[in-house]
Amino acid sequence: MNSVFVYCELEGAQVAPVSQELLTKGRSLANQLGVQLEAIAAGSNLKGIENQILQYGVDVLHVFDDKCLAPYTTAPHSAILVKLFQEEQPQIALMGATVIGRDLGPRVSSALGSGLTADCTNLEIGEYEDKKTGKVYENLLYQIRPAFGGNIIATIVNPDHRPQMATVRQGVMKNEPAGKGKGEIKNHKVSDYVSAADMAVSVIDRHMQKPSHHLDTASIVVAGGYGMGSREGFEMLYKLADALHAEVGASRAAVDAGFVDHDRQIGQTGITVRPKLYIACGISGQIQHIAGMRESSLIMSINQDPDAPINAIADYVITGRVEDVIPKLIRHYKEISK
Amino acid sequence: MDKFNIIVLAKQVPDTRQVGKDAMNADGTINRAALPAVFNPEDLNALEQALAIKDRFPGSIVTMLTMGPERAKEIVMEGVYRGADGGSLLTDRLFAGADTLATSYALSTAIRKIGKYDIIIGGRQAIDGDTAQVGPQVAEKLGLNQITYVEEVLDMDSKSVTVKRVITGGVETVKAPLPCVLTVNGSAAPCRPRNAKLLMGRKNYEVPAWTVADVNADPAKCGLSGSPTKVKKIENIVFQAKESKRYGDSDADIAALVDELAVNHIIG
Incomplete structure (x- = not known):
């Protein structure tokens, strides 16, 4: 059965809190669907990264470790996701509604022709009836988000396209490791996924400031x-x-x-x-x-x-x-x- | 001296700060007729970056592109009054009800029709949907690189653009080959106002209106039928009212409240 995938955003050697929240949610969605939870870590110097990820009940962790993947630029990361999703055919793919997730998600969804719902505040599984055709879809991902300046809450579905993609805001979901899953690690060869043309954009300077608040x-x-x-x-x-x-x-x-x-x-x-x-x-x-x-x-x-x-x-x-x-x-x- | 062809993507949006009861249609789409329409704020920041490039590289051409009903021509005119050279409106019933993917497809066909572009600039996101998806999706459809969350265009030459962008916890300087797509933050420089001379001189500018056929778009990829995402339901937000404890501003009241919070280990 097609898995639930979570793209783990990395801040240096740390998995971002929003990704841990998504792994927590991803595990519960996967349980509900009776499928595997798979995670993706793409970056540089990722030795030991599994110690932060597998504890969320991850069945398969896909690791892409190469200098060209940090600092983040759009093209190599989207090339990885597009090809991996074509190979693995996930039914659901989740990432954080962060600067990175909101840069990467739409790029990947456009390349795959699949729908993407931004900035979700809740995700559920449920059925959907297409009013025009009368066709009923079981076990769709309800992508729930405020819209229209926060005045309404919309529930969005992707009936016919896979993966069902969503970005989720930090802080809206719980962060609770579910314990070990199957815990298989797949180390991928980055050059099978990323071409030289994907490296055209370069980060020439970067200043990180201490956060002014917590x-x-x-x-x-x-x-x-x-x-x-x-x-x-x-x-x-x-x-x-x-x-x-x-x-x-x-x-x-x-x-x-x-x-x-x-x-x-x-x-x-x-x-x-x-x-x-x-x-x-x-x-x-x-x-x-x-x-x-x-x-x-x-x-x-x-x-x-x-x-x-x-x-x-x-x-x-x-x-x-x-x-x-x-x-x-x-x-x-x-x-x-x- | 280099000259650049710049396309500005801009959207006319319902002003989400003034939402009334009739704002939504029964099918969950937005009843735009019931709301004041405004120039999407971050698209104005994008327009300013485009006009600033034109200032630095005289002879550059700034072209507005928008999609929407007939009245969205106002967006193109607003751009022209502030210094854009011209622009077009994509308008067709077949475009209606588009999600971000169908929108970006439609815009990409119009950009191909415009043909000449070195840089495409839009706002980071629109205040009606807050998705920030159309810019990156347009870039993907055209096979171009993208830089999102741009604060300022720092430098350009015939082959590349260098920008400052804001990331979580910091700023980056990023260089990308041309052509490419930029999306601009609301914290970037505000847009210059309308120019009185242009307001008089350009008021008769005829905004071309393009249909699905005019841009050779595939109707199956446009509008509702080209949208993978469907709205299952729309709910108005109803908050569960709580039983509040009420206090006045007297010392006695506030001391009592502080005590209660401290006793319950909420503070202290």
């Missing part, structure tokens, strides 16, 4: 919206975050107004977070923001407007001005944590 793994997130009023207003949030050992995020409205940098945007077009505690400060709660934080365990909203939409999904609502409430929060917290 929003994706923070257990407490303090997020500010347009209601913070200004860039100076955001200073208060950094103080609160300092006290609570939290990270600072923002709504799109706050980013668009220039209060905070774009890389801290939480929501449909930004980061997805699921902390223990989410403190929304002066955030009204547009759907596109809620899409990126609704999975938080506890939500606190501080807002002048008692009827702010975000209050409907909040566990704790403080009605008041952020500039009054936040200093009090800091003060009382410092008192009890002395």
